[in-house]
Amino acid sequence: MPARRPTALAVAAGTCVTIALTALLLWPAAGRGQLLYRDFVSVPEPSLTSRTLGLEGPAPRAVPLDLVIALLDPVVPSGIFQLLLLAATLLLAGVGVTVLLRRWGPVATVVGAALATWSPYAVERLLLGQPPTLLAVSTLPWIVVVAREAASRRRWLVLTVVAALPAALTPVGGLTAAAAALVAAVAFRRAPLRDLGVVAVLALLWCSPWLVAVVTGHADAGQSDGAQAFAVRAAGVHGVLDVLTGGGVWSEGATPASRLRWWPLVVGCLTLGLAMVGATGLRRHRRLAFTCLVAPPVVALVLATPLGLAVMAAAQSVPGVALMRDTHRWVGISAMTVAVLAPLGLRALVQRAGASHRGPRRGLGIAVALSAGVLGVSLAVLAVPDAAARLHAAYRPVTLPSSWQRVVAAVGERHALVLPWQPMRSVGWAGPEPFLDPLPLALRGPVTVGRDLIVVRDGRLLRVGGADPESSASWARGELDAAQLRRLGIEAVVEWLGTPGRLPVTHAGLVEVLRGDGFVVWRVRD
Known part of the structure; x- marks a missing residue:
């Protein structure tokens, strides 16, 4: 039992820091209702x-x-x-790093938990509206722990699947875990x-939900512009350093203002x-x-060069390659590696400063260790100080x-066209941030909605x-042709009110079924 006490203390310390920082960053999300933020929507x-x-x-x-x-x-x-x-x-990220570092003491777990929880990479992926992508990276320390410590082959394989399942909620996550x-x-x-x-067979199984869609022919090839659109932002020395330290996400809206400064x-x-x-x-x-630490951001930077963009653009025509075009995702491997290795580096410096001494200097050693813990947490927070806000x-x-609910019921199982013709919505009742149209998640029939970003x-x-589709150009201009809708099999039209985009002025051949708070539903006459 005495031998386990330092390990238990280390786990408890790292876990407490993880919970505290998570609560500090995300407490406003704890309330009744739905989260509608960029790609992260539900109904x-x-x-x-x-x-x-x-x-x-x-594409799935x-x-x-x-x-x-x-x-x-x-x-x-x-x-x-x-x-x-x-x-x-x-x-998962903070506690996973804590468990991985538990034998290195509480200072290492506290610093590791802070770096895993409050990092530029994590903040930017969340600001992009992609918690599922971040969840995949958060499973990495658990996969390593299982491989390193599982006593038997059977236990290792079973726990590997358990650790990978959260990542497998998305195609990219499943591949990352594999x-x-x-x-x-x-x-x-x-x-x-x-x-x-x-392991490869198990990986195929946890990736099978989206692989089935690919095998059945439902896999879109990417466009060449996608390579440039989703490459990391790496302009100048500032941009390069941003990527090397976990930032550089392609979206300006997902870039914290603090990351535009030097300090x-x-x-x-x-x-x-x-x-x-x-x-x-x-x-x-x-x-x-060193490979996990340096290679992901360096590869992302190389692919952001003119030559790299040309290679990625040419590769987009291959089905499945589009999953890899958001090269900032790869930086997550480096960010998680930093969370594991930086505490070890700090611990080495602390030992040189005398924190491991006993006897008369033990009090000084404890003070140095506590200072190191505070310093490590401060490094995490100061790397992106406006994260919480x-x-x-x-x-x-x-x-x-x-x-x-009345809108959903009015459409029923009919094939619905959703307008204005664009993928994102921005309405007053949901706040100032745009969000992906959630109606396709609720409607029971086929849905035609803008997808091009x-x-x-x-x-x-x-x-x-x-x-x-080709007919979308007229819909984007606010023009509806009932005959065209019938040819396409569209039986209902749902209009969002108060969101950017053009709505039809006339509705010849359509019958208004419902006019509610924020929506209008039309039925296409037979």
Whole structure:
């Protein structure tokens, strides 16, 4: 029992810091209603259709997440599930790093938990509205812990699947977990080819929900503009340092204002330096540590060069490659590696300062250790000091208009066209931030809705998606032709009120079915 006390203290310290920082960053999200922020949207009573399975509509980028939410909704309402998923992105990361570092003492776990929870990468992915993507990165320390410490082969394989399941809620997450599981199997277990084959089969199983959609032919090839639209922002020395220290997300709206200044980047560079010190001190896996630390941001930076963009643009025509075009996702591997290695580097410096001394200087050692813990947490917070303010403004639950359920009922199982013709909505009752149209999650029939996203990069307007039909040009101008709608099999039109975009002025051949708070529903005459 005495031997376990330092480990228990280290786990408790790191866990408490993780919970405290998560609460500080996300407490406004804890309320009744739905979270409607960029890509992160949900609806009351989500529908269960072939679209939910990824067999209809756009490419299956939210499979099986939408299916899981729909199936669990009777037990765990979608709004509660959103909150749990959002909190899990930070809690899993912080506690996972804590467990991984528990034998290095409470200072290491406290600093590691802070760096994993409050990082530029985590904040920017959340500000992009992509908690599921961040959740995949948060499972990485758990996959490593399982590979390193599972006593038996069977236990290792079972726990690897358990650790990977949160990541497998999205296609990119499933692939990330698969790669991590294979690398961890080789590095920490020296797994034979037979076991690697088993891991590969298990990875295929947890990726199967979206692979089915790909195999059945429902996989869109990307567009060449997508490579430039979603490359990391790496203009000048400032941009390069931003990417190397966990930032550089492609969206200006998801970039914290503090990351545009120099001093948070200096803080990030100091933390990166500590991580390099930590990697240098490793007796084993030093090469792997440096690779995970440096390779992801360097590759992202190379792919942001003219030559790299040309290569990525050419590769977008290959189905499935579009999943990799958001190169900022890869930086998450480095960010998580920093959270693990920087505490080790700080600990090495503390030991040199005499924190490990006993006897008359023990009090001084404790003071140095406490100071090191405070310094490490400060480095995490100062790297993106406006994180809490930005996340508080972004993640606030809202109540949908009272007419929402009546709109869904009025459409029924009819094929619906949703206007204005654009993928994002911005309405007063949901706050100032835009959000992905959530109606397709609620409607029970086929839905035709704008999918092409307009991204501004270097003064250029880039259209990404390529899924909009030819007739969408007239819909974007606010023009409706009932005969055309009938030819396309569209039986109903739902109009959002108070959101950017043009709505039709005339509705010849349509009958108004419902005019509610925020919506109008029309039926196409036979």
